[in-house]
Amino acid sequence: MNYWLVKSEPYEYGYHDLEEEGRTMWDGIRNYAARKHLRGMKVDDLVLFYHSRKGLEIVGICKVVKEFYPDPTAEKGDWSVVDVVPVKRLTKPVTLQEIKATPELQEIPLVRISRLSVMPIEESAFLRILEMGETSL
DNA sequence: GCCAACGTTGGC
DNA sequence: GCCAACGTTGGC
Numbered sequence: 165m166n167y168w169l170v171k172s173e174p175y176e177y178g179y180h181d182l183e184e185e186g187r188t189m190w191d192g193i194r195n196y197a198a199r200k201h202l203r204g205m206k207v208d209d210l211v212l213f214y215h216s217r218k219g220l221e222i223v224g225i226c227k228v229v230k231e232f233y234p235d236p237t238a239e240k241g242d243w244s245v246v247d248v249v250p251v252k253r254l255t256k257p258v259t260l261q262e263i264k265a266t267p268e269l270q271e272i273p274l275v276r277i278s279r280l281s282v283m284p285i286e287e288s289a290f291l292r293i294l295e296m297g298e299t300s301l
Numbered sequence: 302g303c304c305a306a307c308g309t310t311g312g313c
Numbered sequence: 314g315c316c317a318a319c320g321t322t323g324g325c
Contacts, residue, residue, distance in 0.1 A: 171323090195308080196324095217323060261323080279307060279322050 168205060169212040169222070169274060171281045179213050179224040182250045187229065191237045191281075198282040203232045205246050206218045210301075212285065212293060214274065221257040222293060225301075226250050247258040254297030268292055 168291075170190065172178065182188055193199055205211070209228045215221055230247035264271045269292060270276075273283035284294075294300065 173323090197308095220324075277307090278305090278324065281322085 165285055165288075166200065166206065166209045167212070167217040168209060169214055169272075169283050169285050170226075171274075172214040173213045173217045174215040174219050175252070177297045179216060179250070179253065181214070182224075182226060182248070183253075187247060187249045189236075189247050191235050193235070193243060193245070193282060194238075194241075195281065201245055201282040201284055202246055204243055205231060206269070207231060210251065210290070211248060211264075212290065214279075220229055220261075222254060222263075222297065223257045224250060224253040225294075225299075227270075229238040251301075252299065254299045256296075256298045257258065258293050258296045262296060263293070266292070266296070 177188075190202070193202055205228045207228055207230070210225045211228065212222050213224045213226055213229055215223055226248040229249050232244040234244050235243040235245045260274070263272070264275055269289055272289050273280050274283060277283070
């Protein structure tokens with residue numbers, strides 16, 4: 165089991181949209197590092213959902229239900245998508261500010277590589293974030 | 302709205 | 314194959 169974090173601008177596609185739809189294809193990734201991580205996702209892996217640009221907080225957890233396959237929205241190039249379903253919202257969203265103020269979370273790519281939109285998260289960091297969000301699985 | 306960080310493109 | 318110029322992302 166691996167853990168991941170994905171970013172989305174809430175006014176483009178927010179956690180609320182995922183809850184309404186019940187399932188979505190995570191498309192539009194056009195960055196090789198992000199693609200590599202996307203392709204590493206396995207069924208049942210858990211994924212933190214972060215709102216970028218507006219909100220700047222982790223709002224919920226989702227789960228991979230289909231491993232990578234070709235991105236139908238890509239007009240050219242070799243790009244991939246995965247399918248995810250919502251699991252639950254965090255009781256309390258965890259803000260980027262809080263994450264940056266937490267010593268054990270300084271190494272996560274969200275802090276270190278601000279432009280990366282799909283990234284792995286260590287289990288310990290994942291659990292710490294759930295704890296900060298007052299959420300259990 | 303600005304700008305830093307990073308990726309991509311294209312001339313040489 | 315280097316690197317300057319440009320584009321994009323995303324925090325501030």
